[in-house]
Structure formats: C-alpha cells, structure tokens
Amino acid sequence: MANALNSATISTTQFGDQCPSFHSLIPPPTRRSLPFITVHKGKRVEVNRRRGLVAVVKAQSNNSFEDSESFSSIDISLSPRVNAVKPSKTVAISDQATALVEAGVPVIRLAAGEPDFDTPAIIAELKEENGITYTPDQIVVSNGAKQSIAQAVLAVCSPGDEVIIPAPFWVSYPEMARLADATPVILPTSISDNFLLDPKLLESKITEKSRVLILCSPSNPTGSVYPKKLLEEIAQIVAKHPRLLVISDEIYEHIIYAPATHTSFASLPGMWERTLTVNGFSKAFAMTGWRLGYIAGPKHFITACGKLQSQFTSGASSISQKAAVAALGLGYAGGEAVSTMVKAFRERRDFLVKSFREMDGVKISEPQGAFYLFLDFSSYYGREVDGFDKIENSESLCRYLLDKGQVALVPGSAFGDDTCIRISYAESLTTLQAAVERIKKALIPLNSAALV
Numbered sequence: 001m002a003n004a005l006n007s008a009t010i011s012t013t014q015f016g017d018q019c020p021s022f023h024s025l026i027p028p029p030t031r032r033s034l035p036f037i038t039v040h041k042g043k044r045v046e047v048n049r050r051r052g053l054v055a056v057v058k059a060q061s062n063n064s065f066e067d068s069e070s071f072s073s074i075d076i077s078l079s080p081r082v083n084a085v086k087p088s089k090t091v092a093i094s095d096q097a098t099a100l101v102e103a104g105v106p107v108i109r110l111a112a113g114e115p116d117f118d119t120p121a122i123i124a125e126l127k128e129e130n131g132i133t134y135t136p137d138q139i140v141v142s143n144g145a146k147q148s149i150a151q152a153v154l155a156v157c158s159p160g161d162e163v164i165i166p167a168p169f170w171v172s173y174p175e176m177a178r179l180a181d182a183t184p185v186i187l188p189t190s191i192s193d194n195f196l197l198d199p200k201l202l203e204s205k206i207t208e209k210s211r212v213l214i215l216c217s218p219s220n221p222t223g224s225v226y227p228k229k230l231l232e233e234i235a236q237i238v239a240k241h242p243r244l245l246v247i248s249d250e251i252y253e254h255i256i257y258a259p260a261t262h263t264s265f266a267s268l269p270g271m272w273e274r275t276l277t278v279n280g281f282s283k284a285f286a287m288t289g290w291r292l293g294y295i296a297g298p299k300h301f302i303t304a305c306g307k308l309q310s311q312f313t314s315g316a317s318s319i320s321q322k323a324a325v326a327a328l329g330l331g332y333a334g335g336e337a338v339s340t341m342v343k344a345f346r347e348r349r350d351f352l353v354k355s356f357r358e359m360d361g362v363k364i365s366e367p368q369g370a371f372y373l374f375l376d377f378s379s380y381y382g383r384e385v386d387g388f389d390k391i392e393n394s395e396s397l398c399r400y401l402l403d404k405g406q407v408a409l410v411p412g413s414a415f416g417d418d419t420c421i422r423i424s425y426a427e428s429l430t431t432l433q434a435a436v437e438r439i440k441k442a443l444i445p446l447n448s449a450a451l452v
Contacts, residue, residue: 074274075243078304079158079180088310125328126296130253130264132272134296140306143316145251145280145293148305150176151312152247152276152295153212155304157182161211166197167416168374170220170249174416182211186416191376194365195222199233206237212245213238215265218252221415221422222374223349223367225256228263235268245301246275251293252370254284254333257346260368266297273298281320283370284334285327286341290320345371348425348432355436360447371426374412378419385445394418405442407435 100107122141127133142148153176157163162185163177174184187205189195202213215234217226226234238244248265256262266275280293295305330337349366352373356362361379377397384390388404391397394411398421401407412420425432 073242074245076298076300077156077158078301079155082155082304082307085307085311087307088314092310122294122324122328126277129333130250130277131267132264132277132296135299138299138302139294139296140302140309141292141294141316141321142309143293143313144282144291145249145278146172147309147313148278148280148293148295149173149214149247149249150179151305151308152278152297152301153177153180153182154308156245156276156301157211160209162207162209164202164205164210164213165416166195166215168195168219168221168412168420169214169416170216171414173214177212183209185210188417191363191365191374191420194368195219195224195374196226196230197234199230199237202234203237206241206244208243210241210244212247214247214249216249216251217262218256218260218367218369219372220252220370221372221410221412222365223370223372224365225260225262225368228261231263231265232268235265235271238274239270244274246271248275248277250277250279251283253279254338255342255345255371256369257342257349257367262369276301281324281327284338284341285324285330287320287323287327290317290323292316292320292324344429345425348427348429349373351429352423352425352432352436359440359443371424373423373425374415374417374420375423376419377421380443380446382451383446391446394421397421400446401439401442404445405438407438407442 097107121136122139123134123136140148140151142151149172153163157177157180159181161180161182163173163180163182164185164187165173165177167186167188169186174186177184185205187197187201189197197215213234215226215231217231218224238246246265250262250264253262253264264277266272266277276295276297278293278295281290282288282293295302327334333339334341349371353364353366356364356373356375361377363376363379365374367373377394380397381391381393388400389396391400394413398409398411401409410422410424412418412422415422427435
C-alpha cells in the first residue's frame with residue numbers, strides 16, 4: 001500500500017485549516033529591523049517587549065474603564081500558576097528602563113538583546129473599528145491568536161474551574177481548558193438556529209465553578225455571526241455572575257458578508273471589564289505563516305498573560321510586526337485589498353450553498369462570515385457500499401469521500417458535532433467546482449445504498 005501511494009499521483013482537494021488562497025495582503029518587509037524609541041512624531045510611545053507590537057498613543061490618564069467601581073463585582077483572581085512563575089528578569093529590567101525613559105530619565109538601555117528600532121501599534125484600530133479603548137499595558141502581542149487564547153486560559157483558570165464552550169467549536173478550545181486543569185463544558189447548538197448559543201441554555205449551565213465563556217464570531221467551523229441583540233442577551237447573563245469572564249475570539253471579524261455585522265463583545269455595556277478580546281492577522285490578511293496575534297483586556301489579566309509569555313516566547317517576531325503594520329495601514333477593515341478578498345469568498349460561499357442545497361439529504365446553515373461551511377450529512381450515516389465499511393459517523397464519511405472522491409474534508413466530530421462535516425472555501429472557485437463534482441459522484445452509490 002505504501003509503495004502504491006508513493007508511486008501514484010492522486011489529485012486531492014483539501015479543505016482543512018489552511019490559510020486563505022490569497023497571497024499575503026501586505027508587502028514583504030525590508031531587511032532593516034524596527035526602531036524601539038519612546039517618542040515618535042510628538043506622540044507618546046509605550047514600549048513593552050513582552051507585549052511585542054507597541055502602542056503609539058497620545059499621553060493620557062489612567063483608563064477610565066479600569067478605574068471604574070464595576071471591578072468590585074468581578075472576580076479578578078488569577079491561576080496559581082501565574083504566581084508560581086517568575087517573570088523574565090531581562091524583560092522586567094527592560095520594562096523598568098522603558099518606564100524611566102518615558103518619564104524623562106536618560107537611561108542607556110543595554111539589557112535586552114533586541115534591535116534599536118521602533119515598532120508601531122494597534123490601539124487606534126481597536127478604537128476606530130471595534131469601539132473599544134485600550135492603553136499599551138492592556139495589550140499583549142503573541143505569536144498568533146492561538147497563543148493569545150492559550151495564555152489567557154492558563155492565566156485565569158485554576159484547577160477545577162469550568163470553561164464554557166458552545167459547540168460546534170474550534171478544535172483547540174477544549175484542549176486549552178484541559179491544559180489549564182479546567183473542565184470544558186460543551187453547550188450544543190442547532191443547525192436550525194444557525195449554530196448560535198441559546199442564552200437560556202447558557203444560564204442553566206453556569207455554576208460557581210464557571211470561570212470562562214469562549215465566544216467565536218464569526219465562527220470557525222460554522223461561519224455563524226452573532227447578532228448584536230443576541231450578544232446583549234448573553235452579556236446580561238454574564239453580568240449576573242462575578243466569576244465569569246469572556247474570551248471573545250474575533251479572528252474572522254473582517255471576513256463577514258452583509259447584511260451581517262460584527263460586534264465586539266467588549267463594546268457592550270459592562271463587558272469591557274470582564275472581556276479578553278483576541279484577534280490576529282492570519283485570516284483577514286492571509287498572513288497565517290507570519291504568526292501574529294494579540295489579546296486586549298483589563299491590565300490585571302493582561303499583565304498575567306504577559307508574565308506567562310515572558311517565559312514562553314517573549315515578544316513576537318519583529319519582521320512579522322513590521323508586516324502587521326503594513327496590513328493595518330491598508331485602511332479601515334483592511335481597505336480595498338480585504339474587501340476584494342471578501343467579495344471572492346462570498347462568491348465561493350454562494351456557489352457552494354447553491355450546490356449543496358441541490359443535493360439530497362444535506363442540511364445547511366448559510367454562513368454569514370469566515371470561509372467555512374458546516375453541513376449536516378447525517379442522512380448518509382448507516383449506509384454501506386461495496387469496497388468500503390459502513391458509514392457510521394462524520395469521520396467515516398470523510399474517509400469515504402477522501403477514498404472515493406479524493407476530496408479532503410474535516411469530520412464534524414473534531415468540532416463537537418458528529419452530524420456535520422466542515423468544508424473550507426479558502427480555495428479558488430475552480431477548485432471548489434471540481435470538488436463539488438467529485439463529492440456528487442462519490443455520493444451516488446450512497447444514495448442507492450440501503451441502510452444497514
């Protein structure tokens with residue numbers, strides 16, 4: 001079998017967690033490193049290497065949100081592991097030196113092994129596009145949004161805590177909870193409700209152990225987008241529980257199809273103080289390989305994330321940061337480049353939705369964002385054809401489609417819903433058209449097969 005696979009050339013269409021089929025939407029960075037100075041064009045530059053990308057802001061007083069009395073009703077305890085970890089002394093000295101320089105002290109900084117060049121910021125983008133305001137010490141930039149989420153869970157969850165995760169979910173959420181010695185609590189959703197969380201179900205599952213609710217909108221794997229009204233209902237429930245924090249994964253925020261709109265959870269009344277907002281550059285800007293993401297939230301929690309990161313990876317690559325600056329410079333919501341990409345995604349989505357709606361036995365929820373279809377193929381379960389075992393679940397169906405149709409899909413069981421399979425349309429329309437024909441052909445024997 002191995003020899004046959006090695007010698008044969010099989011044209012296989014893959015629909016996994018690949019990056020969009022667009023070239024990175026930013027120009028290649030120059031070889032020159034980035035300056036790390038503290039005053040730039042008359043604006044205050046707050047530098048913290050463990051946070052990677054630095055924020056350039058006008059001098060301002062303490063953030064009004066974090067000074068508010070609302071914090072008195074929120075559990076701001078951290079995981080014991082945060083206190084057990086000593087921050088990097090290199091980072092600590094560098095941060096102290098930076099603070100002195102900002103205060104006007106002429107410190108010569110020879111502590112950290114980093115280039116003497118400046119890195120720009122993301123604060124303006126969060127304020128302008130998301131309606132949420134942060135200061136430099138309320139943001140940590142990491143090597144991808146995945147690292148940002150993992151550090152947040154590790155920072156706030158103690159052993160025995162519960163992490164509430166609506167299903168279908170991104171495959172890493174439950175495992176991140178387990179890494180933090182927390183228990184993932186999975187809340188099912190329905191394709192008939194467009195895979196959106198029912199607030200009543202959420203309220204019924206919250207316990208004294210509930211520490212984090214993870215929301216992802218637009219969603220991977222479903223493409224569902226939470227309407228603002230629904231998020232407000234969820235926020236009202238969250239507000240009743242002092243221990244409950246929210247990690248809002250907004251990595252797909254710019255890949256959204258009108259009339260759907262994106263709402264940052266932290267922008268809702270009373271939610272800034274208990275929300276950790278995660279985003280990055282891999283999806284909207286087709287920069288998966290650059291590995292750059294960030295988390296924004298109250299300083300108390302973000303400092304804990306930075307402390308963990310100081311011993312994991314320190315700051316993100318300066319080259320990737322330079323690329324991210326170019327991406328942010330494309331304009332509001334990524335400008336024309338991202339708009340063109342989203343238009344292409346919409347065309348692909350519309351083609352796939354139409355194609356699968358014409359197939360017998362397939363249930364569909366039309367995605368409003370991201371670049372995934374999450375299709376219910378469970379009507380094909382229990383069927384058996386010659387030369388293949390019985391189709392028992394999403395995994396066996398995906399193996400069948402790979403074997404008979406040479407199309408690679410992801411079983412819904414990986415995302416917490418075994419009735420479905422996930423199709424990524426981060427491929428060209430021509431590739432998707434070929435894939436649909438192969439799937440149709442492969443399903444013909446199943447349509448005529450009897451249930452076993």
